Amino acid sequence: MATSLSRGIGALSRATGRGDGSVIGGRVALRLDPDLLASLSAGRDVVLVSATNGKTTTTRLTAAALGVLGPVASNTFGANMPAGHVSALAQAGPTPYAVLEVDEHYLPHVTAATKPRVIALLNLSRDQLDRAKEVALLAALWRETLREQRVHVVANADDPMVVWAASVVEDVCWVAAGQRWLDDSWVCPECGGGIRREGSPGGAVWECVTCGLRRPEPHWRLDGDTVVAPDGARHRIELRLPGRVNRANAAIALAVAAHFGVRPTDAVPRLAQIRSVAGRYTLVERDGRAIRLLLAKNPAGWLEAFEMADPTTTLLSINARAPDGFDTSWLYDVDFSPLRDRPVLITGERAFDLGVRLGVNGVPFTHVPSFADGVAATRGRRLEVIANYTAFQQIRAELDRVD
Numbered sequence: 001m002a003t004s005l006s007r008g009i010g011a012l013s014r015a016t017g018r019g020d021g022s023v024i025g026g027r028v029a030l031r032l033d034p035d036l037l038a039s040l041s042a043g044r045d046v047v048l049v050s051a052t053n054g055k056t057t058t059t060r061l062t063a064a065a066l067g068v069l070g071p072v073a074s075n076t077f078g079a080n081m082p083a084g085h086v087s088a089l090a091q092a093g094p095t096p097y098a099v100l101e102v103d104e105h106y107l108p109h110v111t112a113a114t115k116p117r118v119i120a121l122l123n124l125s126r127d128q129l130d131r132a133k134e135v136a137l138l139a140a141l142w143r144e145t146l147r148e149q150r151v152h153v154v155a156n157a158d159d160p161m162v163v164w165a166a167s168v169v170e171d172v173c174w175v176a177a178g179q180r181w182l183d184d185s186w187v188c189p190e191c192g193g194g195i196r197r198e199g200s201p202g203g204a205v206w207e208c209v210t211c212g213l214r215r216p217e218p219h220w221r222l223d224g225d226t227v228v229a230p231d232g233a234r235h236r237i238e239l240r241l242p243g244r245v246n247r248a249n250a251a252i253a254l255a256v257a258a259h260f261g262v263r264p265t266d267a268v269p270r271l272a273q274i275r276s277v278a279g280r281y282t283l284v285e286r287d288g289r290a291i292r293l294l295l296a297k298n299p300a301g302w303l304e305a306f307e308m309a310d311p312t313t314t315l316l317s318i319n320a321r322a323p324d325g326f327d328t329s330w331l332y333d334v335d336f337s338p339l340r341d342r343p344v345l346i347t348g349e350r351a352f353d354l355g356v357r358l359g360v361n362g363v364p365f366t367h368v369p370s371f372a373d374g375v376a377a378t379r380g381r382r383l384e385v386i387a388n389y390t391a392f393q394q395i396r397a398e399l400d401r402v403d
Helices: 002-015 024-032 036-041 055-066 082-092 104-114 135-146 160-166 244-259 264-271 299-308 329-333 351-360 371-377 389-398
Strands: 045-050 072-074 097-102 118-121 152-156 172-176 195-198 205-208 220-223 226-228 234-236 283-286 289-295 314-317 344-347 382-387
Touching (some): 024 036, 024 082, 036 082, 036 104, 045 104, 082 097, 082 104, 135 160, 152 160, 234 264, 244 264, 289 299, 289 389, 299 382, 314 371, 314 389, 329 351, 344 351, 344 371, 371 382, 371 389
Parallel strands (some): 045 097, 045 118, 172 220, 289 382, 314 382
Antiparallel strands (some): 283 289
């Protein structure tokens, strides 16, 4: 009954245009049956994907790779708390596999309910300062969750917080997924000593100067456009998704799928078919211009977005609603200097907070009242849009995109 109710309410939400139904159906169903997530997970091989950044894309890539073996249930739209998981599993019906994106705060609860076969851990960084835990506290939460778990963990060897959290598990596959944002991992989570790095950001070898915590030898690594597997085999990745970070996400997906026996040669072509993830990345034509929408929710995400975006007119949109976090002081953690040599437009409910921050970095900008005004103000045929969560959803709705 609870499952049918979840499906029905989700369908009604979509039919009435109130949303994609990925949360409300699960929320109501859990009121009827609080153990529904555990019931719907039973009998499936479950993969959980958690991180501060990149979990939606990695979940999509992992579901595609695992799809070589059969139908996969997944929370495609990024509803990453238990209500979203219930909705996704109920909507999918009985599938042998499930790949679920999990909010980093909810990993303990979802792990207990779903009893996953694999947990993939990508990164930890500061996020939503008005309500999120400090990064070290989240790492400790993950570590306690994983302690004595009989689960295979696929973890990013380049993030000291992730390595410390995952090191309590016996069965860990390490992936050199990179770490461009370093400002949350200069202090060792084990002893409080300093972290010393050698090499370029994103591929650096690191170690604590005081205790024995250090970067583990990765089983999988990224070499340009190629993923190198544990056996040394090289697999070229040709994604339609931009940026090194998405090639790293693909390496994580291949490592997870390999644990289930999926050969990279079979999975790679499926990854290349993905054009967008929940509205991100795909080019959309509007008023004679090609528009690409990128989501950036926190300093690490903005750093990656700047690397993905082409050096052309760029529209930045900032809100500060509940899903975004009300505190915009995180803007001062972002280095906006990469935008100095391109035309920059700003919009959103907190556009002038952003404007002050851009001024500190010496980035000229033009304020536009709305996304439509930004499109009209664009010179040339290309516009890159970088927005935080609710601003992203507003612009996505205006573009009338549902991917």
